[in-house]
Amino acid sequence: MGKVSQLISHPIELKSALKLKFLRQPLFPTDDTSATPELKKCYKLLNLTSRSFAAVIMELNPELRNSIMLFYLILRALDTVEDDMSIDPKVKVPVLREFASKLETSDWKFEGCAPTEKDRQVLLDFPCILKEYHKLKPEYQKVIKDITYKMGNGMADYILDENFNLNGVATIKDYDKYCHYVAGLVGDGLTQLIVLANFGTPDLYNENKQLMESMGLFLQKTNIIRDYAEDLNDGRSFYPQEVWCKYVKRLPDLAKNEDGKGVYCINDLVLNALSHVNDVLTYLSSIHEQSSFQFCAIPQVMAIATLALVFNNETVLHDNVKIRKGTTCYLILKSRTLKGCVEIFQYYLREIKSKLTVVDPNYLKINIQIAKCEQFIEEMYQDKLPPNVKPLETPIYLKVREKTKIDERLIPVLQNEEFKFNIILSMVVTAFAAIYFYH
Ligand code: D61
Ligand code: MG
Numbered sequence: 137m138g139k140v141s142q143l144i145s146h147p148i149e150l151k152s153a154l155k156l157k158f159l160r161q162p163l164f165p166t167d168d169t170s171a172t173p174e175l176k177k178c179y180k181l182l183n184l185t186s187r188s189f190a191a192v193i194m195e196l197n198p199e200l201r202n203s204i205m206l207f208y209l210i211l212r213a214l215d216t217v218e219d220d221m222s223i224d225p226k227v228k229v230p231v232l233r234e235f236a237s238k239l240e241t242s243d244w245k246f247e248g249c250a251p252t253e254k255d256r257q258v259l260l261d262f263p264c265i266l267k268e269y270h271k272l273k274p275e276y277q278k279v280i281k282d283i284t285y286k287m288g289n290g291m292a293d294y295i296l297d298e299n300f301n302l303n304g305v306a307t308i309k310d311y312d313k314y315c316h317y318v319a320g321l322v323g324d325g326l327t328q329l330i331v332l333a334n335f336g337t338p339d340l341y342n343e344n345k346q347l348m349e350s351m352g353l354f355l356q357k358t359n360i361i362r363d364y365a366e367d368l369n370d371g372r373s374f375y376p377q378e379v380w381c382k383y384v385k386r387l388p389d390l391a392k393n394e395d396g397k398g399v400y401c402i403n404d405l406v407l408n409a410l411s412h413v414n415d416v417l418t419y420l421s422s423i424h425e426q427s428s429f430q431f432c433a434i435p436q437v438m439a440i441a442t443l444a445l446v447f448n449n450e451t452v453l454h455d456n457v458k459i460r461k462g463t464t465c466y467l468i469l470k471s472r473t474l475k476g477c478v479e480i481f482q483y484y485l486r487e488i489k490s491k492l493t494v495v496d497p498n499y500l501k502i503n504i505q506i507a508k509c510e511q512f513i514e515e516m517y518q519d520k521l522p523p524n525v526k527p528l529e530t531p532i533y534l535k536v537r538e539k540t541k542i543d544e545r546l547i548p549v550l551q552n553e554e555f556k557f558n559i560i561l562s563m564v565v566t567a568f569a570a571i572y573f574y575h
Contacts, residue, residue: 151557164198177261185209206268207326213265220253223250232288244262304387307376315357323349340422351432358439361406362457382401398453414508424538437481441459448491517533
């Protein structure tokens, strides 16, 4: 189905797309993103390598925008070296291990990527990144460098791991560890930046490291589940053997989906990913600056929507699946408040439950996991209590109450948008009616 007809058949999404394109006011001006030719080049590279992360990074508070943009490009460059199967491990491993130290130079670049590697331009234009990186506040530079060092070495260890190369990810513990290096560490660095800028509650970085870890793992695991077919096609896979071996003898056999074994395996991995939901909601409750909140929330709500889409979905086994563009517009607008995010999670959790069949071997476990999320959400708000019963003031309840106070400032903005949309819509409808009846 074409993109336009898809939108017309989903009117709420059409409304969101129009609102997003014509009505929503940006939080900050973005004219400072082209202050120097190098910076302009960096933002061009950002748009070239990821449309979705580019969109959320552009909206950020200028205090963090360049830092997070460069953090992204530096890790994208590192990941491009890791992903390029044409580079000899003898070359690759030292590049990964020494990547962080190259941040001290002013002109390092890497020309050894295959011409087919989609993001190789980031490595060719690395001197532009370095130039802008050195202009960042020293404490922001340090965070970026520390995380780059840890990720580069983590990736290098995997390349040298014979068993990983031969058989892929073995256990669920290894799965979590791999995801830690490529995504959990990003959550770590971003959290440090957000706390340094005073955009979140300080406990975010010190109290419970599991929260920021879950932010990355929830995103990475969702990508891994969704990309089964694409990864297998490229001759690799990140599905942990400990899970898929319950369903098939060889990983590629999942695609046959004999007796529904393929989708049961997908559902098993979705179950695993759902274990991060409560952490994600807690983390989001701790971000108090609006642009950082949206930056953190948008990827997470897209992930839960993607999990609902891949759940019990045979198509994942041989094709790419992707949520509709209109759905993304709807999610971007709705996820601006914590309450909106929570409602999105509730909606997709119920969607998953409705797609779960009674013959699924994890029927009970999945129901229990979803109930745990729903119970947690009830604890967050406690707004369905009988009369005269006072809410229990648990840590998450108090945290949510603080965040809700902050979100209340946003209500007039959202109402104004809705009002403008309705005025314009009624004007357009009146104009069409006039033409229709009187021409
Ligand atoms: C809040 C907001 C964004 C967050 C977050 C918390 C916590 C973690 C993450 C983003 C990272 C999530 C990564 C999920 C997507 N996975 C990938 O891109 C894989 O590569 C991982 C290594 C490079 C990480 C690059 C990255 C991503 C997002 C960022 C960032 C750095 C820096 C700042 C902000 C967001 C995947 O790559 C796909 C590809 O090569 O095209 C792979 O190779 O597995
Ligand atoms: Mg990679």
